[in-house]
Amino acid sequence: MARQLYKKETKLVGLIFPTVDNPFFGQLVAELEKRLFDAGFKVLIGNSMNDPEKEETYLKELISNQVDGLIVGAQNKDISEYHTSNLPVVAIDRVMNEDIPVIASDNYMGGKLATELLINSGAKHIISTHGPINLKTPANRRVEAYADVMASYNLVPHTYIVDFSWDFEKKRQAIEAMFSKYPEMDGIFATNDMDAALVWQTATKLGYNIPDDLKIVGYDGSNITRVLLPELTTIVQPVELMAERAVTTLISRIKGDDTPLEQIIPVKVWRGESV
Amino acid sequence: MARQLYKKETKLVGLIFPTVDNPFFGQLVAELEKRLFDAGFKVLIGNSMNDPEKEETYLKELISNQVDGLIVGAQNKDISEYHTSNLPVVAIDRVMNEDIPVIASDNYMGGKLATELLINSGAKHIISTHGPINLKTPANRRVEAYADVMASYNLVPHTYIVDFSWDFEKKRQAIEAMFSKYPEMDGIFATNDMDAALVWQTATKLGYNIPDDLKIVGYDGSNITRVLLPELTTIVQPVELMAERAVTTLISRIKGDDTPLEQIIPVKVWRGESV
DNA sequence: AACAATATGTCAACCGGTTGATATAATATA
DNA sequence: TATATTATATCAACCGGTTGACATATTGTT
DSSP: OHHHHHHSOOOEEEEEESOSSSHHHHHHHHHHHHHHHHTTOEEEEEEOTTOHHHHHHHHHHHHTTTSSEEEEOOOOOOOTHHHHOOOOEEEESOOOOTTSOEEEEOHHHHHHHHHHHHHHTTOOSEEEEESOTTSOOTTHHHHHHHHHHHHHTTOOOEEEEOOTTSOHHHHHHHHHHHHHHOTTOOEEEOSSHHHHHHHHHHHHHTTOOTTTTOEEEEEEOOHHHHHHOTTSEEEEOOHHHHHHHHHHHHHHHHHTOOOOSEEEEOOEEEOOSOO | OHHHHHHTOOOEEEEEESOSSSHHHHHHHHHHHHHHHHTTOEEEEEEOTTOHHHHHHHHHHHHTTTSSEEEEOOOOOOOTHHHHOOOOEEEESOOOOTTSOEEEEOHHHHHHHHHHHHHHTTOOSEEEEESOTTSOOTTHHHHHHHHHHHHHTTOOOEEEEOOTTSOHHHHHHHHHHHHHHOTTOOEEEOSSHHHHHHHHHHHHHTTOOTTTTOEEEEEEOOHHHHHHOTTSEEEEOOHHHHHHHHHHHHHHHHHTOOOOSEEEEOOEEEOOSOO
């Protein structure tokens, strides 16, 4: 502690993410932790899910030089503390401000691939679920790509909000409502695999046959999803690479070096049996 | 930092678990973090998976009063540092030593319920998978219960090792080998849901029909498993309660109060379609 | 042996929030 | 007004690993 006081460095890095009770963020945090440990940092974790206040509290406590840097992937609204402090910060799949480097999967390509998978397998009435629109995140490009591809095939794009912060029960209700609203629906691009799984279950309950009656493509493709639900066709985010880039970028920032402001990493397709 | 130095308390708690890239531990860590945050503690996380050295490194760094307490659920062998230090420690589902309180689900009851589910649905040749035997953990009681119940029905118990630290590919191979070794197998009690999922997939690949040809019961029943693979019948560990108890117990220890040395929390059955 | 060069040892100052002692100001009571 | 009581302000000491200055010891050179 005396060393920390004297040297003004704690060898701590804070991670602020929605929750580790999620296959994608769990894997991401695990990968980040592994690399940070190898680089001599310990990891302070903050799950901010549903709670901008909690995110703000974390920030305030961490900014007062308790950590040497921050990797943020939380899904909350803008928080001014990020702007005022000069703490090194790296964002994952989230736009913070002009100075903060962003690491993201190739969301546009992912959305394009997903939509094309659905169209090429014969779907015409394709819905895309996504999070709240007012949230500035590179993940919005998934929907943009979806809309572009739909338009290029002269198909009408429809988006449907399934908020990331809702609990499973509320999500289930929203998804059931979606089935009511779009009875002709024969394809769904879900913005993450958990939502895709809920869609699948709801569809099965309603008597749909997957993929004959309804084609489903998810997003994330985490380790756990690929073991528990390998039948789901999904866009795989390159979690290891994103973690690698985030850590090296953060360490560069801590050293004071310049880093690229945006790093886009290619996605892959996991071919299940849902298209 | 000066405050920490003067007061000799950091308001930090360390969590040492195998990895958050796992539905059960991810949920557990998320629940622990939530409660620790509410109690005014920040959370230092250490994923020790596969790496007793890493666990030891974490311990050494954390013990030198960098944290006020420790909650440990790592799966590694005995490490002497736990004994030498007087840092408040709580263990989850792991036997540390006589002085360290343990929080665990009712593993024996879980094993009993799982085995009875399999037997009552008609299975006769039931195999139980489990982790390495030389590891002292309350989870071993699951297998004890399995053996006891089998014996009480005059059935022969067989156990098969699927080490927690193996990667999925190695686990798949081990499971395939298990199918070869026990061709008459018609029921499996897997020691965790990820293994149960792998068993299910292997069985399907080999042409088994679940649950007609083979009945499967898992263990853990985390949030994520119940969404991604709700068809799996499994024993649900009371994660919220375990987290609650672990945090209150740790805080009591930090205050210097006495706490019970063992707290066993009841399990529930998640009725899927795999028995 | 005498001096230079190098190695090792010792110790006060530093980091900054907290704390209790001491000093000063404000208010109350006779 | 003088004294007692209470409120507010100021400040040095503390925590302990690190660091560079200075002292002392060791080794090398002529």
